[in-house]
Amino acid sequence: MQDLDENTVTDAALAQMAGTSDPRLKQIMDAAVRHLHAFVRDVELTPAEWLTGIQFLTAIGQACTPIRQEFILLSDVLGVSAVVNALHDRKARELGTQSSLLGPFYREGAPDLQLGDCIVQNPSVEPIVIYGRITDNAGNPLPNALLQVWQTNEHGLYDLQATQGDSMDMRANFRTDAQGRYFFRTVRPLGYSIPMDGPVGDLVQRQNRHGFRPSHIHFLIGAPGYRELVTALYFSDDAHIDSDTVFGVSGSLVVNAKDDPDSPIQGLRAVRYDFRLARAVVDEAGRVGADPSRLMPAAE
Amino acid sequence: MQDLDENTVTDAALAQMAGTSDPRLKQIMDAAVRHLHAFVRDVELTPAEWLTGIQFLTAIGQACTPIRQEFILLSDVLGVSAVVNALHDRKARELGTQSSLLGPFYREGAPDLQLGDCIVQNPSVEPIVIYGRITDNAGNPLPNALLQVWQTNEHGLYDLQATQGDSMDMRANFRTDAQGRYFFRTVRPLGYSIPMDGPVGDLVQRQNRHGFRPSHIHFLIGAPGYRELVTALYFSDDAHIDSDTVFGVSGSLVVNAKDDPDSPIQGLRAVRYDFRLARAVVDEAGRVGADPSRLMPAAE
Numbered sequence: 001m002q003d004l005d006e007n008t009v010t011d012a013a014l015a016q017m018a019g020t021s022d023p024r025l026k027q028i029m030d031a032a033v034r035h036l037h038a039f040v041r042d043v044e045l046t047p048a049e050w051l052t053g054i055q056f057l058t059a060i061g062q063a064c065t066p067i068r069q070e071f072i073l074l075s076d077v078l079g080v081s082a083v084v085n086a087l088h089d090r091k092a093r094e095l096g097t098q099s100s101l102l103g104p105f106y107r108e109g110a111p112d113l114q115l116g117d118c119i120v121q122n123p124s125v126e127p128i129v130i131y132g133r134i135t136d137n138a139g140n141p142l143p144n145a146l147l148q149v150w151q152t153n154e155h156g157l158y159d160l161q162a163t164q165g166d167s168m169d170m171r172a173n174f175r176t177d178a179q180g181r182y183f184f185r186t187v188r189p190l191g192y193s194i195p196m197d198g199p200v201g202d203l204v205q206r207q208n209r210h211g212f213r214p215s216h217i218h219f220l221i222g223a224p225g226y227r228e229l230v231t232a233l234y235f236s237d238d239a240h241i242d243s244d245t246v247f248g249v250s251g252s253l254v255v256n257a258k259d260d261p262d263s264p265i266q267g268l269r270a271v272r273y274d275f276r277l278a279r280a281v282v283d284e285a286g287r288v289g290a291d292p293s294r295l296m297p298a299a300e
Numbered sequence: 301m302q303d304l305d306e307n308t309v310t311d312a313a314l315a316q317m318a319g320t321s322d323p324r325l326k327q328i329m330d331a332a333v334r335h336l337h338a339f340v341r342d343v344e345l346t347p348a349e350w351l352t353g354i355q356f357l358t359a360i361g362q363a364c365t366p367i368r369q370e371f372i373l374l375s376d377v378l379g380v381s382a383v384v385n386a387l388h389d390r391k392a393r394e395l396g397t398q399s400s401l402l403g404p405f406y407r408e409g410a411p412d413l414q415l416g417d418c419i420v421q422n423p424s425v426e427p428i429v430i431y432g433r434i435t436d437n438a439g440n441p442l443p444n445a446l447l448q449v450w451q452t453n454e455h456g457l458y459d460l461q462a463t464q465g466d467s468m469d470m471r472a473n474f475r476t477d478a479q480g481r482y483f484f485r486t487v488r489p490l491g492y493s494i495p496m497d498g499p500v501g502d503l504v505q506r507q508n509r510h511g512f513r514p515s516h517i518h519f520l521i522g523a524p525g526y527r528e529l530v531t532a533l534y535f536s537d538d539a540h541i542d543s544d545t546v547f548g549v550s551g552s553l554v555v556n557a558k559d560d561p562d563s564p565i566q567g568l569r570a571v572r573y574d575f576r577l578a579r580a581v582v583d584e585a586g587r588v589g590a591d592p593s594r595l596m597p598a599a600e
Contacts (some may be wrong), residue, residue: 048374059361064362090305
């Protein structure tokens with residue numbers, strides 16, 4: 001009978017998990033156990049604090065619905081999602097546009113619109129134009145690339161928050177033309193507070209953080225043979241551009257809307273941004289990059 | 301505009317959390333962020349793996365019900381609960397009986413029985429006797445101490461698993477007599493597999509672990525001025541006594557039932573165990589030990 005103490009239980013746990021068939025699962029869970037145990041030892045977590053943590057995680061899981069993903073929000077506000085994205089960019093075979101957070105509001109099945117269409121059904125402010133090209137790393141255009149875009153409206157709300165139902169708005173799918181160009185109309189989105197009415201919002205408030213994300217537009221861009229790009233463009237004049245509560249802003253992703261004689265739609269302020277896709281890396285299992293469908297948040 | 305990479309985002313997250321009012325919350329969340337980020341960097345977690353993790357945690361939260369606590373189960377099978385308990389024991393001012401896991405099946409409001417009563421309503425096998433004394437560290441008896449006991453039946457099921465409703469069985473509360481003695485009848489519980497029909501069971505199966513806990517009886521023991529004791533007694537002849545899937549067994553907690561001329565109830569095999577309570581440590585906030593009510597799992 002081996003008596004386990006707060007240090008030896010770690011090896012005992014690793015020993016019980018040693019028979020894991022999938023080597024990657026084994027590697028991930030071994031590291032998870034080592035870090036979890038080290039965390040508990042570092043802070044000398046008490047039983048009462050442990051139970052508070054159990055209740056916190058349980059409340060987060062139970063706050064998740066088909067239209068709300070509170071665990072992604074937790075990952076975002078703790079900077080975990082940003083670390084995952086930065087590692088993803090670093091591992092690319094060649095440099096593309098930087099990644100940014102997927103966030104919890106991506107949805108599959110957005111309407112397929114024509115280049116030039118407006119993605120907002122009833123804008124109450126003057127639209128702006130977003131345009132540019134999707135190219136490879138060398139600047140060669142990628143025709144027929146799929147650009148998925150989603151954003152808040154001029155009041156800082158996503159469609160799922162602005163309406164009671166699940167109708168789609170402020171989101172669309174486009175295909176680039178033969179020259180790799182895309183262009184569409186939308187409204188300048190408003191920055192917003194992350195949802196503060198759940199357990200993650202409670203934590204952020206106890207941390208005395210403002211909880212705001214600067215104004216931004218999300219993009220998920222794919223083309224065969226290239227790494228899927230999950231990113232966002234951020235508007236430079238937002239008050240929270242330097243203090244994004246989920247650490248998503250990079251300098252290379254900051255834009256502003258202005259009069260632009262090159263814009264394909266004149267009479268409206270425009271943002272030009274060219275996205276570069278890195279070639280896909282084929283992994284040992286023969287998988288080419290990430291499968292876009294796997295980025296879809298769980299709808300429990 | 302500071303561009304964050306997979307290392308600098310950690311300091312950025314700590315900086316955003318620096319204004320946390322509660323110093324203990326700050327300490328815990330700082331360590332959580334450091335270890336979470338280090339874990340992601342160590343295994344170079346991909347976006348697809350990150351999403352798998354999000355979905356795993358979400359499924360665990362959604363598997364929790366008023367009568368099932370899947371996050372406690374996760375903590376248990378990863379050895380985290382055992383680390384918390386070992387730290388708790390080490391921090392005691394004086395040595396008491398060793399702790400063991402609370403587990404997810406504790407319930408408040410069990411029936412108050414009289415010493416000698418049987419805690420099983422309809423036993424199908426011959427009962428055994430559990431008896432002994434509850435004392436302080438020096439062996440002085442603690443009269444009127446509260447002993448809460450819960451266990452599986454002879455088929456390895458807790459009351460919540462054996463019946464559809466929420467009626468109580470195989471659990472009771474006792475008070476020690478003037479000499480600090482307790483004694484009651486029960487059945488020898490059967491060891492059992494942790495619940496394998498949820499996300500934690502899926503993980504344990506992928507780890508090729510047997511998933512069994514050896515036969516045991518849970519105790520939660522309290523007396524004013526003493527540290528609350530959460531522990532369990534384990535039966536030595538169980539096949540899984542050396543491979544408990546949640547790392548709860550300590551040599552000092554292993555017992556067996558035998559003929560015993562000192563047992564207060566003759567004609568039945570008996571287990572004698574004396575529990576020693578350590579004096580409560582008064583913390584900086586003036587709190588005496590742990591509050592028993594805080595060990596109650598969340599009933600969402």
